[in-house]
Amino acid sequence: QVQLVESGGGLVQPGGSLRLSCAASGFIFNTYAMSWYRQAPGKERELVAMITSAGGIINYADSVKGRFTISRDNTKNTVYLQMNSLKPDDTAVYYCKTSYLNHWGRGTQVTVSS
Numbered sequence: 001q002v003q004l005v006e007s008g009g010g011l012v013q014p015g016g017s018l019r020l021s022c023a024a025s026g027f028i029f030n031t032y033a034m035s036w037y038r039q040a041p042g043k044e045r046e047l048v049a050m051i052t053s054a055g056g057i058i059n060y061a062d063s064v065k066g067r068f069t070i071s072r073d074n075t076k077n078t079v080y081l082q083m084n085s086l087k088p089d090d091t092a093v094y095y096c097k098t099s100y101l102n103h104w105g106r107g108t109q110v111t112v113s114s
């Protein structure tokens with residue numbers, strides 16, 4: 001079955017960095033786009049970044065451009081989200097999503113606070 005397992009979340013101070021990982025299994029990873037979404041308390045889930053199957057097209061939400069970087073390693077069936085210059089507004093549960101059946105992971109909590 002399809003599995004997406006996020007890791008790398010945690011508590012970080014403003015200005016700090018975190019690297020999220022999403023390990024995928026159960027589908028042909030290198031043929032599908034992957035995305036990161038986030039959902040803050042009381043807010044709707046929003047798209048953070050998207051990368052196509054071979055990494056040729058990458059898109060970011062305006063709120064994270066220049067601070068976050070999405071990448072993928074198709075040899076490891078893993079997609080990453082490098083998050084730099086973190087702000088308290090980045091606090092949310094971060095979810096990995098594949099375009100294969102629009103399957104979601106369970107999420108990882110990121111908290112930015114001093």
